[in-house]
Structure formats: C-alpha cells, structure tokens
Amino acid sequence: xxxxxxxxxxxxxxxxxxxxxxAIAVGTALAVFFVTMxxxxxxxxxxxxxxxxxxxxxxxxxxxxxxxxxxxxVTGISSVIDEARRIxxxxxxxxxxxxxxxxxTAGGSAGVGIFGIDPETERTVSPLADRIVDGRYLxxxxxxxxxxxxxxxxxxxxxxxxxxVLTTNDANGELVNEMLRVTGIFRMxxxxxxxxxxxxxxxTARRIFxxxxxxxxxxxxxxxxxxxxxxxxxxxRRRLAGTEAAVLPWQAVMPDLAGFMAVDKGFNYxxxxxxxxxxxxxxxxxxxxxxxxRTREFATLMAIGTSPLRLRLQVAVESLFLGATGTVLGLLxxxxxxxxxxVHGIDFSGIYxxxxxxxxxxxxxxxxxxxxxxxxxxxxxxxxxxxxxIGLYPSWRAARISLPDVLRSx
Amino acid sequence: xNDMVKLEKVVKVYGHGATxxxxxxxxxxxxxxxxxxxxxxxxGSGKTTLLNIIGSLDRPxxxxxxxxxxxxxxxxxxxxxxxxxxxxGFVFQAYNLIPVLTAYxxxxxxxxxxxxRPDERREKIMGLLRTVGLEGMENRFPRxxxxxxxxxxxxxxxxxxxxxxxxxxEPTANLDSGTAASLLDLMAQLNEEKGATFLFxxxxxxxxxxxxxxxxLHDGEIAADRHGPAGDE
Numbered sequence: 001x002x003x004x005x006x007x008x009x010x011x012x013x014x015x016x017x018x019x020x021x022x023a024i025a026v027g028t029a030l031a032v033f034f035v036t037m038x039x040x041x042x043x044x045x046x047x048x049x050x051x052x053x054x055x056x057x058x059x060x061x062x063x064x065x066x067x068x069x070x071x072x073x074v075t076g077i078s079s080v081i082d083e084a085r086r087i088x089x090x091x092x093x094x095x096x097x098x099x100x101x102x103x104x105t106a107g108g109s110a111g112v113g114i115f116g117i118d119p120e121t122e123r124t125v126s127p128l129a130d131r132i133v134d135g136r137y138l139x140x141x142x143x144x145x146x147x148x149x150x151x152x153x154x155x156x157x158x159x160x161x162x163x164x165v166l167t168t169n170d171a172n173g174e175l176v177n178e179m180l181r182v183t184g185i186f187r188m189x190x191x192x193x194x195x196x197x198x199x200x201x202x203x204t205a206r207r208i209f210x211x212x213x214x215x216x217x218x219x220x221x222x223x224x225x226x227x228x229x230x231x232x233x234x235x236x237r238r239r240l241a242g243t244e245a246a247v248l249p250w251q252a253v254m255p256d257l258a259g260f261m262a263v264d265k266g267f268n269y270x271x272x273x274x275x276x277x278x279x280x281x282x283x284x285x286x287x288x289x290x291x292x293x294r295t296r297e298f299a300t301l302m303a304i305g306t307s308p309l310r311l312r313l314q315v316a317v318e319s320l321f322l323g324a325t326g327t328v329l330g331l332l333x334x335x336x337x338x339x340x341x342x343v344h345g346i347d348f349s350g351i352y353x354x355x356x357x358x359x360x361x362x363x364x365x366x367x368x369x370x371x372x373x374x375x376x377x378x379x380x381x382x383x384x385x386x387x388x389x390i391g392l393y394p395s396w397r398a399a400r401i402s403l404p405d406v407l408r409s410x
Numbered sequence: 411x412n413d414m415v416k417l418e419k420v421v422k423v424y425g426h427g428a429t430x431x432x433x434x435x436x437x438x439x440x441x442x443x444x445x446x447x448x449x450x451x452x453x454g455s456g457k458t459t460l461l462n463i464i465g466s467l468d469r470p471x472x473x474x475x476x477x478x479x480x481x482x483x484x485x486x487x488x489x490x491x492x493x494x495x496x497x498x499g500f501v502f503q504a505y506n507l508i509p510v511l512t513a514y515x516x517x518x519x520x521x522x523x524x525x526x527r528p529d530e531r532r533e534k535i536m537g538l539l540r541t542v543g544l545e546g547m548e549n550r551f552p553r554x555x556x557x558x559x560x561x562x563x564x565x566x567x568x569x570x571x572x573x574x575x576x577x578x579x580e581p582t583a584n585l586d587s588g589t590a591a592s593l594l595d596l597m598a599q600l601n602e603e604k605g606a607t608f609l610f611x612x613x614x615x616x617x618x619x620x621x622x623x624x625x626x627l628h629d630g631e632i633a634a635d636r637h638g639p640a641g642d643e
Binding site for chain 2: 001004005008009012296297299300301302303304305306307308309310399403404407
C-alpha cells in the first residue's frame with residue numbers, strides 16, 4: 001500500500017512530477033555525457049602517451065626514474081618478456097633504449113632524446129608510426145636509419161635521405177659518434193616530440209650506447225584495456241619478485257600527465273557537483289511542496305493509525321520513485337547521446353587548434369566519448385543517493401504536523 | 411461496567427497570553443463500554459477538542475485521559491498511532507478521505523495496516539460498502555463521489571475494523587436524512603451487536619434522538635450530562 005500511495009501521489013500532480021523527473025533526467029544525462037566525454041578524452045590522451053612511451057605498465061631499473069642514466073638498465077629482459085606474455089590482457093611488449101644526445105648537421109646542432117625501438121612492434125602499438133609526414137617509418141633493416149620530428153627537421157634543415165651525426169656518451173661513459181640517415185619525418189602536434197625526439201632501431205641504439213642484447217632501459221606493456229592495469233601490474237610484480245627490476249604504472253613513469261589528470265578530474269567533479277546541487281534543489285522543492293500541500297492527507301493517515309515511521313517511509317518512497325524514474329530516463333538519454341558521440345565524435349577544431357597540448361601531450365580536436373558501465377553506475381548511484389538524502393527532510397516534515405489543527409480546517 | 415473512556419480534570423488551552431483560549435476547563439467524564447453518547451453544544455463550546463483529546467489526536471494541557479484504563483497522555487507518538495489503529499475509529503466532519511485511493515482502498519486501509527488477510531479484507535469491505543449504499547462505486551476516487559457518498563466511505567472506514575470506540579464529529583452534517591438514517595442504523599447495530607462505544611458530536615436532531623446519553627458542553631465545561639436522548643429534555 002505504501003508503494004501504491006507513493007506512486008499515485010506523485011502522479012496526482014502530473015505537471016510538477018513531470019517537470020521534476022525531466023530535470024533529474026536532463027541533469028543525469030548531462031552528467032553521463034560529460035563524464036563519458038572526459039573519459040574519452042583521458043583515454044585517448046593516455047592511450048597515445050603510453051603507446052608512444054613506455055606502456056601502461058613499465059619495467060625499469062629501480063633507480064632509473066631518479067637518475068635517467070643510460071647505465072641504469074634492466075637485464076635479463078628476455079625472461080621479463082616471457083613472463084609478461086603469459087599475463088592475460090597484454091597485447092604488446094615494447095623494448096626501449098632511451099638516452100640523450102646531440103645531433104649535428106650542416107644546418108646546426110640540437111640536443112635530442114633518443115628512443116631505440118623495435119620498428120615492427122612500434123608499428124602495431126605506437127601512434128607515431130602513423131604520423132610520418134615525409135619519407136617513411138623505420139624498418140628493421142635500417143641499420144643507420146633515424147626518424148626525426150618536424151620541428152627539429154625544420155631547425156636543422158633535415159629531410160629524408162639527409163645525414164646527421166649523433167654524439168653521446170655510452171653506458172661506460174665513453175664519447176661516441178654515429179652517422180645516421182633520415183628515413184622519415186613525423187609530426188605528433190606537440191613540441192616535446194616534434195622538436196626533441198628521434199627514433200632509431202633498437203639494435204642501432206644498442207650499438208651506440210653499448211648495451212647488451214638482453215638489456216634495455218625500459219620494457220613497456222601495452223594492454224587491451226586500461227582497466228587491466230592494476231591486475232597486470234600486480235601479476236608482473238609477483239612474477240618478477242626477487243629480480244632487480246621495478247614494475248611501475250604509467251602514472252609513476254609520466255607523473256606530469258597523471259597529475260594533470262587528477263587536477264582535471266577534480267575540476268570535472270566540481271562541475272558535476274554543481275549540476276547535482278541544482279538537481280537536488282529541484283527535487284527538494286518538489287517533494288517539500290508536495291508534503292506541505294498534503295498535510296491534511298498525512299494528518300488523516302496518522303489519525304487512522306499510520307505510524308510516523310510508516311508515513312516517513314511513504315514520502316521516502318516517493319523520493320525514490322522520483323529519483324529512480326528520472327535517473328533511468330537520464331541514463332537512457334545520456335547513454336544514447338554518449339554512444340552517438342562515441343561513434344561520431346565531437347569536433348572541437350573550431351575551439352582549439354591541431355597542435356594544442358596538455359602537459360606536452362597532443363590532444364586530438366575530435367573527441368570521442370568513452371561509454372563504460374562504470375560511468376553509468378557512478379552517475380546513477382550518485383543521483384539516486386542524492387534523491388534519497390534530499391528526501392529525508394520532507395519525510396521528516398511529513399510526520400511533524402499538528403493533527404487537530406489540520407483536521408479541523410476545511 | 412468498565413469505563414472505556416475516562417477524563418480527569420482535563421484542561422486544554424490554545425495560544426498564549428492575550429490570544430489564550432481555554433477550550434476545555436477541567437472536564438471530568440467517564441464513558442462506559444457500549445455507550446451511545448452524543449455531545450452537543452454551541453460552536454466553540456469545545457466539542458471537537460473533546461473528541462480530539464479522547465481520540466488521542468491532541469494532548470491535554472493538564473489532566474489525564476484514560477482509554478480502557480491506560481493513560482494516553484503518557485504514551486509516545488507511535489504508541490498513540492497503535493492505539494488509534496487498533497481501538498479507535500474516526501469519522502470526521504470534512505470526510506478526510508485519501509484522494510489517491512479509491513472508495514474501496516480508503517475503507518480497506520485500516521484493515522491493511524492491521525495486517526488482515528486480503529480475502530478477509532475484501533469480504534468485509536465489499537459488505538460494508540453495500541451496506542452504506544456504495545455498491546458498484548468501489549473503484550471511484552473521492553473526487554468522483556458526492557459529499558454524502560464520501561462521508562459514507564469515511565464511516566465505512568471508521569467501522570471496518572470494528573473498533574471498541576468510534577468518535578464521530580458531525581457525521582451526518584453532509585448527508586440527506588435517508589442516508590443519515592441508514593448509517594445511524596448501521597452504527598447502532600455495531601453498538602448493540604459488538605458493544606462498540608460511540609461518541610458523537612452533532613447538531614443533527616436525528617442523531618440526538620438515538621442517543622442513550624447526552625452531554626451538553628458550554629464554554630469548555632460540561633453543562634449537563636444525562637441519560638436518554640436529547641429529545642427527552
């Protein structure tokens with residue numbers, strides 16, 4: 001009977017209930033849309049950054065993050081790779097040799113970051129291989145091949161086929177020079193890559209830095225889904241326990257990007273909270289109005305034996321119905337919107353240019369939402385909980401009425 | 411016989427200071443189980459306040475109210491709800507039906523709160539609605555019923571659980587004489603067969619004639635209390 005009374009009481013005032021349900025639905029839909037849009041942006045940003053860098057999970061020397069020295073390498077990487085391959089969800093394994101160098105051409109010289117990579121693996125996991133704007137990407141046979149960023153190429157007047165001299169210190173601290181030939185020029189849209197990064201084949205990097213075949217600066221694991229990160233991380237840590245290798249999440253390897261994500265998510269949550277507060281006041285207003293207008297009804301129910309607790313429960317159930325109806329409609333609406341923009345994306349090129357970056361990482365102006373069950377659960381549970389909490393005050397008010405005063409009035 | 415209701419020096423004051431009104435001024439009253447009593451008096455004499463206090467809808471400013479020996483002034487709100495649910499039936503002058511429930515559901519509500527079985531509830535309520543002349547109108551909402559029909563539903567609701575005490579505030583005020591007579595017959599039958607105690611507040615001579623005891627209130631005090639209908643005065 002409580003359910004029947006609550007449901008019918010809500011729909012007795014159709015217009016007011018409809019407006020409130022619509023407000024909850026629109027607020028919920030907006031929240032779902034913005035959460036999935038932010039998730040989509042973060043996902044793409046993180047995915048490109050980790051694929052270009054050292055994966056979602058990285059194995060490196062325990063001191064490497066502090067020192068970034070070419071001498072701090074992980075040894076026995078073949079067994080690391082074997083262990084990593086056994087973990088479900090790992091779709092790619094990158095072996096990286098990273099160092100610093102100076103490159104010189106007839107046009108000048110510049111300090112660069114060198115990435116020694118396996119071209120075949122890189123083609124399958126990294127976005128960089130698809131961003132060649134002149135020439136071609138590296139191949140395994142390119143013993144002296146190098147690709148450079150567009151800004152760097154412009155500064156040093158480089159183009160495919162041109163030679164450059166790379167000077168650096170090897171793992172033993174000896175000065176080494178290596179002549180390389182440009183095979184291609186890439187443009188990632190971020191100065192940190194386009195003006196600083198060069199890639200060479202892994203074996204070339206080993207030769208330059210004097211690093212053995214079973215060692216590397218980093219081994220990066222690319223995953224089928226970012227959600228697998230914690231599980232893979234823990235699994236690999238267990239498997240590599242006792243070896244001199246640190247197993248780190250991408251957040252530890254790229255703390256600037258992780259920090260930005262945390263701050264941006266915080267702002268995003270504040271924005272969501274503002275929407276929720278507006279929804280909350282709408283719900284409070286509706287339920288409170290409904291309670292204040294129905295004092296005679298509540299007084300009658302109490303006069304004929306309804307306990308205060310039962311009456312409060314009835315008003316709480318009304319709040320629940322209001323919230324649940326609005327939330328379900330909002331999730332459907334927000335889900336449909338998010339799904340549409342997950343497929344088609346939203347083009348923000350009119351707002352920001354192609355080379356806009358976030359803490360050095362390029363963002364694609366075409367942002368696609370990323371729909372997950374987690375976003376729906378988070379928003380749905382929050383709106384429903386908010387509705388129930390807000391419904392507490394009106395339900396408390398409902399049972400605090402003067403029966404004789406109300407029943408006497410006509 | 412046992413006192414079903416007993417009031418000891420009950421005072422009820424509304425307002426404060428200059429706006430203070432004494433609705434009841436030290437009322438002593440005892441109603442035995444099975445009485446069929448009418449309270450009469452001019453407007454503002456305290457009839458409704460007296461019924462509200464006996465029915466535990468209101469608390470006295472001073473004095474004690476005992477229902478079957480239990481002091482209701484000491485009970486919590488939830489205990490009073492329980493008391494009203496199990497022992498008291500109310501008929502209000504303004505009907506006070508629940509607008510979102512049908513005639514049947516309004517009458518059924520108390521039985522449902524009491525935890526009666528659905529088949530028992532259905533049999534009881536359908537019979538009562540037939541008795542009060544509302545057969546075929548079970549599924550109508552209060553807004554679809556006339557004032558008299560609403561009052562009949564209210565009376566059906568009040569007596570459906572066969573309470574020991576029925577308090578009726580001007581129950582026939584909005585009824586035609588024929589309907590009023592049939593409802594009074596029904597209440598008299600419940601009084602005689604089940605021994606339920608009835609206390610009416612009324613101006614209706616038809617109700618007064620049926621009373622076996624008449625209490626006259628004046629300015630919050632009992633001005634007269636005699637056995638027999640008001641017409642014997």
